Amino acid sequence: MSLIELKNLTLGYDKDIILKHINMSIDENDFICIVGPNGSGKSTLVKGILGLIKPIKGKVIYNGLKQNFIGYMPQETKVDSSFPASVYEIVLSGTLNSNEYKLFYTKKQKEEADKNLKILGIENLKNKCFCDLSGGQRQKVLLARSLCATSKLLILDEPSNNLDSKSKADLYKTINDLNKNYGITIIMITHDLDHDNLIGNKILSLRENDIFFGSVDEFVRRIHND
Amino acid sequence: MINDILEMFSYTFMTRAFIVGLLISLCASLIGVSLVLRRNSMIGDGLSHVGFGAFAIASIIGIAPLEFAIPIVIVVSFLILRLNDSSKIHGDSMIALISASSLAIGTFAISVTGVNTDINNYLFGSILSISDKDVIISVVLSIVVILLYLLSYNKIFAITFDENFAKSIGINTNFYNIIFASLCSIVVVLGMRLMGSLLISSLILFPTLSSMQIFKKFKSVVISSVVISIISFIIGLLISYFNATPTGATIVIVNLVVFIIFKLISIIVLKRK
Numbered sequence: 001m002s003l004i005e006l007k008n009l010t011l012g013y014d015k016d017i018i019l020k021h022i023n024m025s026i027d028e029n030d031f032i033c034i035v036g037p038n039g040s041g042k043s044t045l046v047k048g049i050l051g052l053i054k055p056i057k058g059k060v061i062y063n064g065l066k067q068n069f070i071g072y073m074p075q076e077t078k079v080d081s082s083f084p085a086s087v088y089e090i091v092l093s094g095t096l097n098s099n100e101y102k103l104f105y106t107k108k109q110k111e112e113a114d115k116n117l118k119i120l121g122i123e124n125l126k127n128k129c130f131c132d133l134s135g136g137q138r139q140k141v142l143l144a145r146s147l148c149a150t151s152k153l154l155i156l157d158e159p160s161n162n163l164d165s166k167s168k169a170d171l172y173k174t175i176n177d178l179n180k181n182y183g184i185t186i187i188m189i190t191h192d193l194d195h196d197n198l199i200g201n202k203i204l205s206l207r208e209n210d211i212f213f214g215s216v217d218e219f220v221r222r223i224h225n226d
Numbered sequence: 227m228i229n230d231i232l233e234m235f236s237y238t239f240m241t242r243a244f245i246v247g248l249l250i251s252l253c254a255s256l257i258g259v260s261l262v263l264r265r266n267s268m269i270g271d272g273l274s275h276v277g278f279g280a281f282a283i284a285s286i287i288g289i290a291p292l293e294f295a296i297p298i299v300i301v302v303s304f305l306i307l308r309l310n311d312s313s314k315i316h317g318d319s320m321i322a323l324i325s326a327s328s329l330a331i332g333t334f335a336i337s338v339t340g341v342n343t344d345i346n347n348y349l350f351g352s353i354l355s356i357s358d359k360d361v362i363i364s365v366v367l368s369i370v371v372i373l374l375y376l377l378s379y380n381k382i383f384a385i386t387f388d389e390n391f392a393k394s395i396g397i398n399t400n401f402y403n404i405i406f407a408s409l410c411s412i413v414v415v416l417g418m419r420l421m422g423s424l425l426i427s428s429l430i431l432f433p434t435l436s437s438m439q440i441f442k443k444f445k446s447v448v449i450s451s452v453v454i455s456i457i458s459f460i461i462g463l464l465i466s467y468f469n470a471t472p473t474g475a476t477i478v479i480v481n482l483v484v485f486i487i488f489k490l491i492s493i494i495v496l497k498r499k
Binding site: 050052067068069070072073074079080082083084085086089090092093094096097102103105129131132145146149 | 263265376377379380381383384387388390391392393394395396397437438441442443444445446447
């Protein structure tokens with residue numbers, strides 16, 4: 001079943017059009033990797049889906065999913081190395097989409113945060129300061145936060161940036177696990193097009209005047225034909 | 227000692243200064259945490275200079291300074307937010323520009339019209355200048371600041387930590403930024419009577435910076451900042467009363483001493499670099 005449909009979507013900032021006439025459907029349980037050179041509009045597309053920028057033309061249709069219940073992991077959260085915030089405070093803030101003006105987090109929100117810390121295997125970091133964590137641990141904390149915001153769809157903007165290869169492999173394994181075992185649909189922007197370990201079942205490739213959307217197999221065949 | 231302190235409160239101007247100062251210290255430390263962490267410290271400083279200009283103009287045209295200055299400063303704070311988002315002039319330079327211009331306009335206006343006002347009072351504060359009406363305005367506005375802060379505490383954390391994510395889960399970040407800029411303006415203008423426009427920003431920054439030397443959770447930093455701010459204010463006020471030193475400057479020096487102590491604890495006891 002389709003979760004999100006993009007209909008003739010045109011996106012950009014002010015008068016600069018970055019992406020034109022995008023039509024695609026994101027189905028439940030999909031794991032879509034978005035690839036393409038810098039400036040090809042990968043982040044713009046994701047922001048359009050999240051409603052952070054308004055479409056110039058066309059529309060995004062959400063089926064059984066509210067826009068603010070998508071778990072988003074922005075590219076490189078610029079956090080000061082001295083920012084005082086515990087892992088628990090950060091993960092809990094992901095549940096704020098279901099909270100109106102309440103002074104304290106509800107029991108349900110706390111359980112949600114605990115559950116997601118456990119899924120990602122970082123319960124032991126709960127009371128640590130974000131500033132004392134390694135790059136890989138930080139990404140898992142931010143992943144846990146976005147997981148708190150959704151039960152259906154995660155959108156990850158280059159989650160493995162600046163990670164060493166071991167943390168990278170570990171993070172990809174976790175994301176794959178969320179898709180396969182927890183039934184979470186994933187859209188991930190990535191630079192890692194290492195053909196041996198392509199993850200995901202579909203690829204969206206953005207190049208100027210050449211937009212491809214299809215299965216991983218089709219994509220590989222296409223590259224070989226080029 | 228107790229008797230001396232009781233005697234101090236027999237002066238109405240000291241009681242007024244105590245009430246206003248306590249509330250301002252509390253509010254300033256709350257606002258300070260987000261300002262420092264979002265690297266917007268200079269906004270507090272800029273707004274206090276705008277406040278100076280507004281006070282000077284208010285005294286010349288003969289309107290009540292607080293009622294005139296608060297809306298002016300709120301409007302300028304929106305402008306700074308706007309310009310930060312869209313302008314080609316870098317945020318810091320923009321604030322420096324607004325600061326200097328307001329100081330110049332204020333000083334110019336005072337000298338041209340020859341109003342007999344002591345510029346010192348505006349620049350460095352004066353506890354004698356706090357009127358009964360100021361006390362009422364301060365109490366009401368401080369309660370508003372504290373309530374709004376408590377009600378939106380979790381969202382303030384989310385926005386301070388990661389504005390993009392906050393936006394994606396449906397938090398109206400523009401609305402909160404506007405609320406926050408207004409709260410900041412109110413605190414700066416109210417605090418200027420006591421601390422002066424040159425010193426008020428230190429009341430916003432010091433407690434947070436001291437707390438960050440030791441605490442590593444957002445909530446601990448907020449609570450510690452409030453405690454530090456209130457204690458430093460009380461100690462500063464007492465010292466200035468008994469030694470006839472300028473109140474604003476004394477409070478800032480107490481805050482500086484607290485900062486140095488916390489820094490030393492973090493280096494020597496907690497072994498942080």
